């Protein structure tokens with residue numbers, strides 16, 4: 001038996017292992033200002049990067065079940081690692097629009113003048129079949145250099161923002177990309193977009209840095225449009241935050257990366 005689709009006024013659910021998906025939320029909020037949005041950070045289990053597909057799939061199922069119970073009409077998996085590990089299974093199991101995020105290799109290949117593209121992502125994303133297939137589609141066109149960034153998500157999620165420690169990790173991780181003169185850098189983990197300016201400083205002003213946030217927001221709008229499921233409201237959409245971790249710690253991170261003192265509910 002299939003249950004009736006939620007009404008167009010229903011919210012859109014967005015999740016990530018932590019605060020990284022806020023970079024996608026920013027683009028969703030800008031493109032769909034009237035939609036109600038629910039953001040869930042699976043902070044208790046972050047980082048996902050080194051966790052393995054089976055674990056991430058289980059977490060994704062639990063989160064989607066929770067968001068469905070909140071009445072969402074669509075879900076954005078605002079995490080490259082979870083998209084690579086779980087989106088196919090999620091689409092098989094659930095009947096609602098599920099939009100994932102993957103490293104923006106295609107636009108990077110089109111943008112690169114030198115034909116050398118760097119990709120920063122988690123080890124899980126880089127090792128995934130999904131990413132390997134994506135990369136294979138463009139290797140005839142451009143040289144793609146990938147680099148996993150262990151420890152970076154932890155620093156972005158840390159209670160104290162340590163720009164010096166982050167910069168020093170970035171210097172190490174991007175060295176091979178800078179030496180190869182990559183002229184486009186893909187941020188293949190949604191967390192990294194939150195420290196875009198530090199990455200730009202390390203890479204230098206001549207390197208174009210791109211992510212997939214806007215593409216995800218556009219795809220979300222397209223998927224809702226084709227189902228006639230966009231809200232008809234003309235008011236500013238609401239925004240609610242959930243975490244599987246410590247709500248106070250989450251509040252602190254939201255103040256840092258979203259600029260608000262928001263209420264956070266435990267999931």
Ligand code: DGL
Nearest residue numbers: 020047048049080081190
């Ligand atoms: N923000 C996530 C991504 O886009 C995952 C980071 C992590 O938890 O390791 O890949």
